[in-house]
Amino acid sequence: MTEPRPHIKRRDPAMVMRLSRLGSLHQCRLSFMRQLTRRMAQEEWVFSRPKFEINDKGVGYAVYAAQSPSHAYSLVAFAHDLPPEQRSDRVIAEAWDATFALFDGIPSDDDIERLSQNVPLQEAGRVSESELSLSRANRSVRLWAHVVDRLAAGQQPDLDQIHKVGYLMRTTAVYGSGKFGAADREKIADRAEVNSPFQAEMLSVYLTRTFVRDLVQHMAQVKGGDATAKLDPDIARWLGIGNSTGLGMAPFIVNHPILFNNWIMVREEAISRVRSIETASAEEESEFRNIFKRSKLSMSWWRSEHPVQIEKLAALNADLTSISTYLDQEELQNNYPWDRLVRWSEATLSQEGQELIASLILEPYGDLVDGLSSCMADNNSDAHVINGAMPVAEVRSLFEQSFGWAMDLDWTAPENCARAWYVSEEKLEPRLGERFNEPIAEYEQPLAPARDTVRAHKALAGWNGNAPIAEFLLRHPEHRHAVRRAQMATVAPYGEIHDNTISAVVLPIDMLRAKLSFFGATHFDPRSDRWVRICMYSGAPYPEDLTNENADLWVYPEVQQ
Amino acid sequence: MSFSLNEVEATAKRATRGAGYAWGIAEEAGKATRWLCAQGLNGPAELAKLLGLGFAGSLDQHMPKDLTGEWAGEQDLCPLTCGAALSDYAEMWRAGPLRLQHVAVPLLLLPFVANAVKRQNGVATITLDGINAVTDGAQLSCPDVDMSRVDSVIVAMGGTLETKKPRQTRATPDPASWDVLTNFAFRTYAPATEQSRLLGAGAGLSDND
Numbered sequence: 021m022t023e024p025r026p027h028i029k030r031r032d033p034a035m036v037m038r039l040s041r042l043g044s045l046h047q048c049r050l051s052f053m054r055q056l057t058r059r060m061a062q063e064e065w066v067f068s069r070p071k072f073e074i075n076d077k078g079v080g081y082a083v084y085a086a087q088s089p090s091h092a093y094s095l096v097a098f099a100h101d102l103p104p105e106q107r108s109d110r111v112i113a114e115a116w117d118a119t120f121a122l123f124d125g126i127p128s129d130d131d132i133e134r135l136s137q138n139v140p141l142q143e144a145g146r147v148s149e150s151e152l153s154l155s156r157a158n159r160s161v162r163l164w165a166h167v168v169d170r171l172a173a174g175q176q177p178d179l180d181q182i183h184k185v186g187y188l189m190r191t192t193a194v195y196g197s198g199k200f201g202a203a204d205r206e207k208i209a210d211r212a213e214v215n216s217p218f219q220a221e222m223l224s225v226y227l228t229r230t231f232v233r234d235l236v237q238h239m240a241q242v243k244g245g246d247a248t249a250k251l252d253p254d255i256a257r258w259l260g261i262g263n264s265t266g267l268g269m270a271p272f273i274v275n276h277p278i279l280f281n282n283w284i285m286v287r288e289e290a291i292s293r294v295r296s297i298e299t300a301s302a303e304e305e306s307e308f309r310n311i312f313k314r315s316k317l318s319m320s321w322w323r324s325e326h327p328v329q330i331e332k333l334a335a336l337n338a339d340l341t342s343i344s345t346y347l348d349q350e351e352l353q354n355n356y357p358w359d360r361l362v363r364w365s366e367a368t369l370s371q372e373g374q375e376l377i378a379s380l381i382l383e384p385y386g387d388l389v390d391g392l393s394s395c396m397a398d399n400n401s402d403a404h405v406i407n408g409a410m411p412v413a414e415v416r417s418l419f420e421q422s423f424g425w426a427m428d429l430d431w432t433a434p435e436n437c438a439r440a441w442y443v444s445e446e447k448l449e450p451r452l453g454e455r456f457n458e459p460i461a462e463y464e465q466p467l468a469p470a471r472d473t474v475r476a477h478k479a480l481a482g483w484n485g486n487a488p489i490a491e492f493l494l495r496h497p498e499h500r501h502a503v504r505r506a507q508m509a510t511v512a513p514y515g516e517i518h519d520n521t522i523s524a525v526v527l528p529i530d531m532l533r534a535k536l537s538f539f540g541a542t543h544f545d546p547r548s549d550r551w552v553r554i555c556m557y558s559g560a561p562y563p564e565d566l567t568n569e570n571a572d573l574w575v576y577p578e579v580q581q
Numbered sequence: 582m583s584f585s586l587n588e589v590e591a592t593a594k595r596a597t598r599g600a601g602y603a604w605g606i607a608e609e610a611g612k613a614t615r616w617l618c619a620q621g622l623n624g625p626a627e628l629a630k631l632l633g634l635g636f637a638g639s640l641d642q643h644m645p646k647d648l649t650g651e652w653a654g655e656q657d658l659c660p661l662t663c664g665a666a667l668s669d670y671a672e673m674w675r676a677g678p679l680r681l682q683h684v685a686v687p688l689l690l691l692p693f694v695a696n697a698v699k700r701q702n703g704v705a706t707i708t709l710d711g712i713n714a715v716t717d718g719a720q721l722s723c724p725d726v727d728m729s730r731v732d733s734v735i736v737a738m739g740g741t742l743e744t745k746k747p748r749q750t751r752a753t754p755d756p757a758s759w760d761v762l763t764n765f766a767f768r769t770y771a772p773a774t775e776q777s778r779l780l781g782a783g784a785g786l787s788d789n790d
Contacts, residue, residue: 112778148583149751198587206586207750404612405696408669446773453777463771466604490670493605494644497662500605 028295028359030288034425037284039519043530044332044371047575048379049386050287051540054572055393056222057560059213061571063089067230067563070094070126074235076242077101081136082234084227085126086563088213093152093220094123095227096135099235107158110192110266112447116142116156118189118231122224124150124203142193143447146201152220154202155194157228160185160262167236171251172244182258183321186543186555189232190262196221215397217279218539229261229557253565257574260558263541266551267450270531271441274467277508277515279398283538284514286396287378290389294381295359304384305352311383312347314576315376316340318542318559326546328527332372339373386572403508406500408490410507412483415492418506419477422516426470427477429520438524441467452528452550466501468522476502542575582759583751590615592762593628599768601637602661609665609693616692618752620721625754629761630729631660631686643685648673653682657730660686664693667736671697678737685730691716691723694736706740708733715740722746 035041047054066087074080084095098119106115119140123131131150138145142156163185170177196218198204208214214223233256241248273280300308319340324330346364351357358381365377382389420427429436440455442463453460466472476499483492493500509515520526528550536544541554560574561567594611598604610628617624636643636659643659645652645666652663658681666673667690673679684690687709698705699718707714710731714723722742771777 146582149585198585201583201585201588204585204587204750402696402699404608405700406665406669408666409672442771443769444773444777445767445770446778448770451771451777453771453780458774458777460771460777463769488670488672490666490673491648493669494648494662494666497603497606497640497665500603500665501608502605504605504608 028292028356030285030292033514033516034518036288037514037516037518039517039527039530041371041375042517042534043527044375045534045537046372046376046379047537047540047542048287048290048382049389049572050283050290050382050393050396051538051575052216052218052222053226053540053556053560054575055216056219056226057566057571057574058390060086060088060563061566061568063213065089065563065566069230069234071132072234072238074099074238078235078239078242081132082231083127083132084231086223086227090213091124091211092126093223094125094127095224095231096121096123096127096132096139097228097231098136098140100140102158104161107161110449112449113192114142114144116140116192117159118228118235119156120154120224120228120231121147121151121202122153122220122227124152124208143200148201149203149207151202152208152214153194153196153224154200155191155221155224155228157189157191157232157261159189160187164188164236167251168240168243171237171240171249172247174244174247174249176249176252176255179255179258182255184323185262186258186321186558187232187260187262188236189228190264190553191225191228192264193268194221194224194263209397209399216393217283217396217398222539225261225263225556226560227563229259229560230562232261233259233562253562256562257560258558260555260560263536263554263556264547264551265532265536265554267452267528267532269535270452270528270550271450271465271467273531273535274469274517274521276398277505278400278403278512280535281512281515282396282398285512286392288514290382290385290392291362291378293388294385295356295362297358297385298356300353300357300384302353305357307384308352308380309347311380311573311576312343313579314573315380316344317577317579318575322543324545326548328529328549329544329546332370335370336372336376339369339376342368343373343377383573400511403511404504406489406493406504407507408488408493410489411485412480412487412489412492413485415489415503415506416477416480416485418509419473419480419502422506422509423470423473423477425518426474426520429470429474431471431474435524436520437468437471437522439522439526440464441522455522468520469502469505469516470520471522472499472502473506475499476506540575582756583753584759586615586618586750586752589618589624589752589754592759592766593625595766595769596628596632596762597661597765599765600632600635602640606661606665609668610661610689613661613664613689613692616695617688618754619749620691620723620746621749622688622721622723622746623754623758624752625762626758627686627688629758631689632765633761634685636685645681651680651682657683657685660684660689664690668693668696671701674736675701675738678735681734681736683730683732684734687728687731687734688714688723688726690734690736691721695719695721698738703738704740704742706735706737708735708737713740715742717742720745720748 071083167177545553561570590611593614597607597610614624642655695716695718
């Protein structure tokens with residue numbers, strides 16, 4: 021008889037949910053982009069471009085359709101002639117180089133006409149239940165000009181420049197789920213192909229990338245005429261879509277604790293499954309080694325001018341060297357190879373390196389990991405309903421479980437409550453301000469669960485432990501949101517960030533990176549402590565080239581032998 | 582104009598906060614207004630009626646003084662506060678009917694009773710001055726009524742869902758009520774300053790690179 025295989029537990033939320041670690045997460049095979057490209061290849065989605073009505077000035081519209089086995093989805097793209105002075109990646113911008121809607125089905129001419137009146141206005145327009153997302157993008161001015169000029173002159177663009185920037189256009193917002201009149205998520209949530217988080221938005225960005233490639237070719241053609249070169253597919257593949265993401269995404273992970281928990285918990289479950297493997301095959305070992313090499317190449321293209329990220333990249337590069345040395349010395353087949361590797365990384369590497377390892381060990385194990393992706397959506401629509409029969413003593417203990425670390429913090433000390441999250445009148449943009457220097461405290465959003473929980477815990481002090489919490493809540497509605505979160509944590513152990521989100525030293529980019537890593541983003545480039553640029557789909561096959569062979573590992577560039 | 586139910590929920594939540602309620606109650610109001618719209622009722626109009634009454638400043642007078650026996654306050658009861666208690670603690674009315682005296686905008690109680698019965702796979706009847714509404718949590722049977730307040734509400738388990746209201750995926754609130762909500766919601770937004778524009782959100786960099 022063999023010994024029962026020990027099961028390595030999921031990592032502790034107290035470790036995983038620290039902001040510095042969340043701000044060091046890397047994409048993995050559970051990422052939303054990779055889920056989508058795998059599915060589109062497996063199900064043999066059919067892609068077409070029914071319209072491309074763009075004039076010589078680059079103004080007009082195009083439609084890109086994706087047909088799954090059960091539904092069609094169409095990107096309706098509008099191209100504009102934007103004066104440079106209006107090009108801003110802030111949410112408060114009012115004009116863009118291109119604007120988009122993802123249409124549920126195939127749009128009629130009337131639909132396109134209706135969208136042409138609204139989509140270019142973005143937040144100032146209205147879309148309908150037929151639209152699943154609304155987005156816009158601006159050119160990377162330098163790379164755009166370079167690619168157009170080279171192609172028009174009959175030459176190919178310089179691959180180094182493409183790797184350096186990564187994209188011809190970057191989106192500055194992709195709105196889904198009922199925003200500005202679009203369809204609620206409920207409309208599509210029961211379709212397997214878009215049930216996983218952000219699949220409609222990921223599809224919209226995937227089709228946007230194809231549009232941008234076609235548009236740059238079109239503009240080169242206008243300039244160069246017959247002498248124009250056709251963009252080499254091997255070069256086009258490295259063009260991703262950039263994304264500029266500001267603070268708006270940070271509140272999202274606090275406001276959706278069940279959803280965020282599901283992402284983190286699924287990844288932790290995957291890590292635990294792989295760490296529990298006692299012996300790996302030679303193929304699995306070799307696949308891991310190969311992916312690590314490819315990952316290293318991708319990391320070598322990662323640039324940032326932000327001091328925080330420069331420091332993290334230096335640590336990551338040192339980590340990559342350490343990992344290479346480890347892999348030269350150690351075999352990865354026997355004696356729980358992946359658990360050994362993870363334990364070694366925890367003792368040796370920075371958090372960037374530790375999380376890279378945690379993501380990479382999943383790669384050889386699609387069979388163990390990929391099925392978990394169906395657990396990443398939030399299908400628990402009743403989780404917000406408070407159980408008022410729960411005794412006060414139990415709620416107290418939930419508070420202590422979720423926020424024990426916060427109970428002894430001096431919440432009146434200025435450095436512990438220096439910031440306040442608020443929404444500005446301007447386009448309802450979320451912002452983070454200085455509580456003691458700006459008149460914002462009265463507008464504060466409930467985005468400091470740790471502080472609010474400690475307050476609620478204090479308020480419970482005089483209450484009989486057997487009393488139902490409903491009685492307390494009737495007298496103290498100001499603590500209702502804290503009690504709700506505490507009860508949600510019973511089904512969502514990874515739903516709370518274990519750090520102070522209003523501290524003087526909080527880095528919102530950590531929250532942004534946590535979310536974007538699950539999208540599958542790479543090459544995080546913070547532009548400030550609350551603003552980050554990333555690249556999506558760089559290396560991915562275009563629709564006409566998508567196969568089961570290239571649908572998954574495109575995120576890791578092939579190493580030239 | 583046609584709104585998504587997400588827009589209804591977000592606007593109702595902000596409006597309730599803007600009217601002075603706690604965030605936790607504002608979250609309930611968002612869900613409740615959305616639920617009413619999903620049943621084809623004009624949720625935003627109901628919430629606008631309530632927020633116009635300005636209860637939030639003196640909520641103590643609009644809450645039941647005591648949860649044992651009939652619920653009554655010094656003044657008309659607030660349906661959000663009472664509704665939250667009904668949803669939180671169905672044990673109070675599962676064993677026998679619970680009576681509430683003098684309730685403002687009583688249709689706002691329905692989504693909260695729905696929360697409670699959905700959790701226990703039951704059906705409940707809410708009697709508003711003699712008019713019955715029945716829900717199993719997901720669906721509602723209720724005559725079209727316009728009620729600013731009622732003298733008596735009885736909440737009890739049981740009942741039969743007769744003519745279920747067709748479920749809706751969009752809402753078309755009357756513009757006047759929607760304006761009331763957006764005006765209250767506006768109170769939650771901080772006025773923009775040059776400092777907040779530069780430091781509060783973006784990098785303050787040009788996008789021309």
